Amino acid sequence: xxxxxxxxxxxSKVPSTGGDLGEAGDLVINIGPQHPSTHGVLHxxxxxxxxxxxNVEPHLGYIHRSxxxxxxxLSYRQFIYVTSRMDYLSSHINNHGCxxxxxxxxxxxxxxxxxxxxxxxxxxxxxxxxxxxxGAMAMDVGALTPFFHAFREREAINDIMEETCGARLxxxxxxxxxxxxxxxxxxxxxxxxxxxxFKSKIDEYDELVTGNIIFQNRMKNVGYISKNDxxxxxxxxxxxxxxxxxxxxxxxxxxxxxxxxxxxxxIENSGDCFARYLxxxxxxxxxxxxxxxxxxxxxxxDFVAKTKAVLKLPKGEFYSRVETARGEFGVFIVSEGxxxxxxxxxxxxxFSNLSALNHMARGHKIGDLVAIMGTLDLVxxxxxR
Amino acid sequence: MFSxxxxxxxxxxxxNNTFNPTLALLFEFVIVGLSVITLFAVLGLVLVLMExxxxxxxxxxxxxxxxGYKGSLQTVADTLKLAMKEGLTPDGxxxxxxxxxxxxxxxxxxxxxxxxxxxxxFQMWDLNIGVLYVSAVSSVSVIGIxxxxxxxxxxxxxxxxxxxxxxxxxxxxxxGLSIISxxxxxxxxxxxxxxxxxxxxxxxFKGHIPALISFVxxxxxxxxxxxxxxxxxxEAESELTAxxxxxxxxxxxxxxxxxxxxxxxxxxxxxxxxxxxxxxxxHIGHWQGFNHVMDYVPSSIWFMGKVFFLIFxxxxxxxxxxxxxxxxxLNLEWKYLLPISMFNLLLMTLVAIMGWHF
Numbered sequence: 001x002x003x004x005x006x007x008x009x010x011x012s013k014v015p016s017t018g019g020d021l022g023e024a025g026d027l028v029i030n031i032g033p034q035h036p037s038t039h040g041v042l043h044x045x046x047x048x049x050x051x052x053x054x055n056v057e058p059h060l061g062y063i064h065r066s067x068x069x070x071x072x073x074l075s076y077r078q079f080i081y082v083t084s085r086m087d088y089l090s091s092h093i094n095n096h097g098c099x100x101x102x103x104x105x106x107x108x109x110x111x112x113x114x115x116x117x118x119x120x121x122x123x124x125x126x127x128x129x130x131x132x133x134x135g136a137m138a139m140d141v142g143a144l145t146p147f148f149h150a151f152r153e154r155e156a157i158n159d160i161m162e163e164t165c166g167a168r169l170x171x172x173x174x175x176x177x178x179x180x181x182x183x184x185x186x187x188x189x190x191x192x193x194x195x196x197x198f199k200s201k202i203d204e205y206d207e208l209v210t211g212n213i214i215f216q217n218r219m220k221n222v223g224y225i226s227k228n229d230x231x232x233x234x235x236x237x238x239x240x241x242x243x244x245x246x247x248x249x250x251x252x253x254x255x256x257x258x259x260x261x262x263x264x265x266x267i268e269n270s271g272d273c274f275a276r277y278l279x280x281x282x283x284x285x286x287x288x289x290x291x292x293x294x295x296x297x298x299x300x301x302d303f304v305a306k307t308k309a310v311l312k313l314p315k316g317e318f319y320s321r322v323e324t325a326r327g328e329f330g331v332f333i334v335s336e337g338x339x340x341x342x343x344x345x346x347x348x349x350x351f352s353n354l355s356a357l358n359h360m361a362r363g364h365k366i367g368d369l370v371a372i373m374g375t376l377d378l379v380x381x382x383x384x385r
Numbered sequence: 386m387f388s389x390x391x392x393x394x395x396x397x398x399x400x401n402n403t404f405n406p407t408l409a410l411l412f413e414f415v416i417v418g419l420s421v422i423t424l425f426a427v428l429g430l431v432l433v434l435m436e437x438x439x440x441x442x443x444x445x446x447x448x449x450x451x452x453g454y455k456g457s458l459q460t461v462a463d464t465l466k467l468a469m470k471e472g473l474t475p476d477g478x479x480x481x482x483x484x485x486x487x488x489x490x491x492x493x494x495x496x497x498x499x500x501x502x503x504x505x506x507f508q509m510w511d512l513n514i515g516v517l518y519v520s521a522v523s524s525v526s527v528i529g530i531x532x533x534x535x536x537x538x539x540x541x542x543x544x545x546x547x548x549x550x551x552x553x554x555x556x557x558x559x560x561g562l563s564i565i566s567x568x569x570x571x572x573x574x575x576x577x578x579x580x581x582x583x584x585x586x587x588x589x590f591k592g593h594i595p596a597l598i599s600f601v602x603x604x605x606x607x608x609x610x611x612x613x614x615x616x617x618x619x620e621a622e623s624e625l626t627a628x629x630x631x632x633x634x635x636x637x638x639x640x641x642x643x644x645x646x647x648x649x650x651x652x653x654x655x656x657x658x659x660x661x662x663x664x665x666x667x668h669i670g671h672w673q674g675f676n677h678v679m680d681y682v683p684s685s686i687w688f689m690g691k692v693f694f695l696i697f698x699x700x701x702x703x704x705x706x707x708x709x710x711x712x713x714x715l716n717l718e719w720k721y722l723l724p725i726s727m728f729n730l731l732l733m734t735l736v737a738i739m740g741w742h743f
Contacts, residue, residue, distance in 0.1 A: 027540060027544075029540045029541070029544075035626060036623050036626060037623040037624065051544065051548075051711055138707060139623060140623045141623070141707040141708060142614060142615060142617070142621065142623065142706070142707045142708025143705070143706060143707040143708075144440070144444070144704060145440075145443050145444050145704050145705060147444075148444035148445055148446060149444075149445070152445060208705075209707070212706065212707060214615055214706055214707050214708075214709055214713075215707045217709075217710075217713055218707060218708075218709070218710060218713075365710055365711060365712065366544070366624050366625070367618075367621065367624050367708070367710040367711065368710065369624075370623050370624050
């Protein structure tokens, strides 16, 4: 079922163990579906020789809810709510991608205010997601304290979200044509408070974890993936950018107001876990700067464009993509001209990033596998959908 | 000041006068045994609560605060819960070894208790090879852990046990060498002698730089020996779920848990005895007044204070550092700590021979 892929081209940095799989004396253990470091119901069958990993086989399907099929029976307004349940840590961005695709089909021009609000929410979501990742990542390599520090700041973002969107995790705030409701009057004030809070705390993150010698030893030269392999496996987001692939959708195919903003695409070239870690850490600073640029410049006006009560996409195929916290999220809608999509396909970043796990982890120790999974930033409902 | 020798001697003579010598010895055994078990229970309660409070403080939480005053009875509630639980034995497990393992670990921890002086004149067994006895017996606990890992018939347990075996055997060396570097100074393995030699200053101050180096190595090595983070590979939660005690539940799990904390207490008290003068008060050279004031603090408070300080340091490690990988762990020992401690031992011998220490 799981064929050995042929596209692995660069073995020079991977300490290969050689030999066929399933020799006598190999230890096959199941990591998951219930395991503290898989962050959800991911099932990995790993073949070990001693402590060295010879093969990793991810088994999916434990949280498959057939969201794509469900969407076919939901209208273009309704199906967006389901997508919050895919990558629950960047639900705003998922909704955003779907809304963009529907708007593309309907050819609606959305108000400037809605665009800015969407980008603000996206970046706050990205920050929250990266904060959670940072805590979980440190927990994967054995440091338990950073998790709580990360949650302290994430709480501030959750409060902001709760105030404006009414929800803390699955927001469902972005609708075709704009956003569901206007910003809360206190939004700007609270976001500014958060910016001042987080600016000091992100340095604390670096002090606590990034500079730690044990942490660096665990991260450096672990889980190497070359630029070519990253492209071959379809890695996107920080995972690919850690290997030197320029793939930030916000830069390459700018949507909303991203082309008017000043921010850098973070690219590291070493391709190991530490590179992926650094990319995410610097992305937090970039997101913070985007929020800072926008928070005082929210234009006045409508927050949602006038749309018909029942949306009907013209016959055809529509594709849109956004950059979530984990990578490229694509929405592909095939419409027959009705009120529901004929077929929907989501391209989720987690699925492609997970496919590179075997390549990265082979030849390393069990502890490294956990660290690699941490840097891939897997969200299992996003992989399984 | 505050010697407890009077109390212990009084009990001894009273028992001998009242009963015949054999019976008196038997009673003494019973008293000592009961006090060890009580001490175990109290240590378990205190240390688990301390760990939870320390971690809560470091993690900006409150920690347990519902059961008892500020959560002081939380451990009692937890222990009750564990005692009520069914002690499962997995189907494919080696039943005898599986059930024996927690007791081996526990008994080892109890045995090391014997030569530790908790206060002046309050020591169960002042044998003449005290330090050697401690380092010899403490390495037996690895057998219990290997037993648990092997008998559980679980691959996670086996991996955890194998890691633990490699780890404890390796770090035993540096711990032993740093103990020896103090023995070189005192010229005696007997714990009462080692403490008596620190009357006018603790070895960490008197022994110059070599003593400081061996203290640091000792702390690192015993953190590894007790399977504490950042060396908690045997029960690496994010990798092996719970390592060698994955399959244990109920009271059998509680015994492992308790043994871990008691082991921390023991290694920290060995550290306090060797480097920080055991129950000896802090004396500085010829400051008569200062020394006199220090003498007024009871010796048990000195001892416990030092031990709990070291325990706090070890807890501090746990809640700050990420975990090492198994090969990094062994590299640290064999490539860095062992050569350094060997060289340090030579240096210490030089210091002792030339009489450069105070």
